[in-house]
Amino acid sequence: MSTTAEQAQDRRGPDPGEVVGERRHLTNLAYRLLGSLAEAEDAVQETYTRWYAMTRRQQEAIESPGAWLTTVAGRICLDVLGSARARRERYVGAWLPEPLPDRTEWFSGRPADGGAEPADPADRVTLDESVNMAFLVVLESMTPAERVAFILHDVFRYPFPEVAGIVGRTPAACRQLATSGRRRVRDAKATPAPAAGQAALVRDFKEAWEAKDIKALVGLLDPAATMTADGGGMVGTVLRPVEGGEMIAQYLIHIADKAPGLVLLERTVNGRPGLVAQHSGTTVTVAAFDVDGGRVTRIWAVRNPEKLRPWTEPGGESDTEDGTADATTPGTADGTAEIR
Known part of the structure; x- marks a missing residue:
């Protein structure tokens, strides 16, 4: 009862x-x-x-x-x-x-x-x-x-x-x-490398990018590496993947030349070591990496500002109306990288 x-x-x-x-x-x-x-x-x-x-x-x-x-x-x-x-x-x-x-x-x-x-x-x-x-x-x-x-x-x-x-x-x-x-x-083969090894590689990648050392970047990238960017049509970016370690390295150096003042930060992205790019205090890109054999095989660069809200500190200033720095993502109308 x-x-x-x-x-x-x-x-x-x-x-x-x-x-x-x-x-x-x-x-x-x-x-x-x-x-x-x-x-x-x-x-x-x-x-x-x-x-x-x-x-x-x-x-x-x-x-x-x-x-x-x-x-x-x-x-x-x-x-x-x-x-x-x-x-x-x-x-x-x-x-x-x-x-x-x-x-x-x-x-x-x-x-x-x-x-x-x-x-x-x-x-x-x-x-x-x-x-x-x-x-x-x-x-x-x-x-x-x-x-x-x-x-x-x-x-x-x-x-x-x-x-x-x-x-x-x-x-x-x-x-x-x-x-x-x-x-x-x-x-x-979506099995990530050990986090410790990836963190060291991402740090080396960041330092080579900051130094505009194309030779070092090529050495850190797998020859068949791919970089995919997502701007959602809201900011400038390549519309198709950039393929090949050398092409990616050239593109990254071009970005560094076009966006003085870009700050790279080592951050955890979806539980793995990644990079965050900030311009004038605003997060403009979040990059995730895939690593195999001690080299970067894939980079996913999210640029769509609607997907970056948890990463942007309120009150951060920007050089553009939508809070992004378009100079960080040069590209052409057909979606290929504009490399000079």
Whole structure:
């Protein structure tokens, strides 16, 4: 027989603190599924909107609020991924995932004093190997269903029957989707080098760039290296990847010549050593690196200012109206590097 206290607890329904406490998990899930902090926060907000739109009786009928919230968030992200594929086909230049700073390094929306929850969603995302840039770029090559099934099962360890309830496929079909996603990751060799070795290489890269030492840069870059930039059509940048270590080195020296006063900072980018370029106190580029065999094999340079908000300290001044320094990213109309 239930006690009076137990009956009162039953009438109270789900603990509001428990429901709100799922936000960190939901943000971690949504960012990995969408590759965009802004879209992830929107998906999480929509999830909570649907929860609070239910009547008290409907909420009390849900056995596990956490599981319900995860299911709804997963389905919202699946829908967003479907529409995002069409949007990204119209995107100006390459689309790259939104880079995340280390929790000690982001600027916008600092946690309120004494607040239990950080004010900025960037500080809710756990930085591990499932958010390194190389991994997120591979995720972009997956179909929406592949991505959701793979992330839910291989990263968050949800069993396939639960994944099936989110994806809307059978458990067997979800198993195949996850296997396909796993194959894409394996084929792309998205396994990062040890962080200590990468940090030393990135530091050498920074020093060679600052010194405009093209020979040193070429030595640090793999001959088949690729640099991809994302300006989103909002700032000047190359629209197609720059290929080859020598071409990348020439391009970087050209940037240094065109942008006096550019400051390079060693920062953690999606959990891995990277570089941040600032001009007049404003972050204009965040660069993530992939390293293999002691050389840089890939550089992802995010320039789109909408993706750099967690990196820019409020009040930073800039030489251009949109807070960026266009001189740092010379390019031509057809998207090739303008190297002189």
